[in-house]
Amino acid sequence: MTTAMERKLFRLEGKVQHYAWGGYTYIPALLGIPAGNTPSAEYWMGAHQSAPSQVITPGGTITLDKLIQERPQEVLGEAVWQRFGQLPYLFKILDVKDMLSIQVHPSKTEAEKGFARENEAGIPLNAPDRNYKDANHKPEIMVALSDFWLLHGFLPHDALQQVLKTVPEFATLTSIYEQEGYKGLYKAVMEMPQEQVNTLLRPLAERVLPAYQANQLDKSDPAFWAGRAIANDPEGMNRLDRGIFSIYFFNIMNVQPGEAVFQDAGIPHAYLEGQNVELMANSDNVLRGGLTPKHIDVPELLKHTRFEGVHPVIIQGSAVQDGLEQLYHSPAPDFAASKIELQKGQVYKSTSNAAAILIVMKGTATITGSDTLALHKGQCALVTNGEHYQISTDNEVVIFKAGPGQF
Ligand SMILES: [Zn+2]
Known part of the structure; x- marks a missing residue:
């Protein structure tokens, strides 16, 4: 590809990611390929180095990251090339069967600092305890393709107060919230020894799990998602996930097909169920806060979380x-x-x-x-x-x- 690009329109083929939380049929049916034995969680379209798309050109197939490397201005245009130095976004289709980990994404400034710090500390990029995979922020927008459920930001003050008052297991947390607000409350449950998490959440688990299994709960009720989290956790009642607190402390959002939600830096969130189109900055920086067997760095998570009540906004096109x-x-x-x-x-x-x-x-x-x-x-x-x-x-x-x- 040494002559100027005469064509500016190409077929592109993305990559399926087989994460464990994905469904089995939606993405294969979309792509017209047979459903396999492994879940198909995400379909990636973009130039992210870990799974770049293939571009079909008259001269052959080339990955999008390579094509951009060879002809940055022609592919991206001068302005985008100057500003971002790469394809600035990553485009995905998601099929969420089992809920994802609770997560927060850092701001651009914080991501730059964190990435540099972990590089200086000599933590390999693929180490399981590495927080910053790149120096970029990762705001995200999702557009629902189905009836979609997610957790998004802390409940506004009155609603959170109501939860702390009505869920008997949270009685001891009320005074912490009253004295130390959102941050004190979240810090308390995230730093609580696992023994104490088990003791506190066991009666709740014993109450919600049978109700979940008997199909008695509505998806707008946090007990439904707590019940599902416990039912799907291989540890079961032996080691209760502290992410269950967040299910009760965060907004549960229900989004209809064609409606969108934006996740800005610092807003804790988790996808619970459904299919969506997701568009994000080209980054893989995720700080996790529960409902996951993956690495959780509590001090780093607390540093980047916005401790404030959120009134969820549904974006219409x-x-x-x-x-x-x-x-x-x-x-x-x-x-x-x-x-x-x-x-x-x-x-x-x-x-x-x-x-x-x-x-x-x-x-x-x-x-x-x-x-x-x-x-x-x-x-x-x-x-x-x-x-x-x-x-x-x-x-x-x-x-x-x-x-x-x-x-
Ligand atoms: Zn996210």
Whole structure:
């Protein structure tokens, strides 16, 4: 690939990640591949070095990170290249069968400091106790593809007070919260010796587990998710996960298909169930706070958590392009997510001002620019900088699109 890139429109193939919490059928059905014996949790589209996408070019197949390395300005455009020095986002489809660990992502400044500090300390990048995999922040936006459930931020003051008052096992925590607020309360449960966690949570576990197993609980009730966490934990009642406290202390959000939620730095969150499209800054920096067998660094977690009540916000798409595209606004400069929905006869026209990735979620699309691609459900395209292109369909199509944000 030594001549100037004549084509700016390519087929792209992402990578399936088989994490244990994933479902077995959703992603294989989307991609039109047989369901295997291992779960398919995530489908990654992007240039992240650990699982870069394949770009199909006339000269052969090349990974997206390599293509960007070879031709940064042509793929990304000058502005994105200057600002980020890489594809700034990572685009994913998620199928959440079992809840994920409770997590917080650091701010950009904190990620830079943390990454440098762990490098200086000589902690290998792949060490299990490494917190910072890169120097980047990781804000995220998710758009629900199904009825979706997640934990998002601490409950507002009144609601949290009510929980501490009504759940009998939390009686001893009330005075801590009254005197030391969110931080004192969270620090107390995160630093509590495991023995004490077991003693405190055992009666709660003995109450919610049978109710969960008998299907008596609603998903809006934290007892449902506590019951599921205990039922799915191989340790069972022997070692109760302190993440159960967070299920009660955080907002439980229910998001409908097409609605979005933004996770900013410092907001604790956990996906509980459902399918979504996720778009995030190109980073793998996660500080975990429970519901996980993975490494938890409590002091580091406390340092980055925003200790304040959160009133959850559901983001609706705003219509652009004559209503053919719904744009999900977020403050992150790294990315912008949108949904393009077309019926037969409608034509979406755009000029790519940086690299964009599109995935067809339903129906079929014809994308015309410097090449013509016929895409069906589960297929993806890469549109590089400066491409004038249009999308049409001979029946109907739903496409999710990722590109850089405003900066
Ligand atoms: Zn996250």
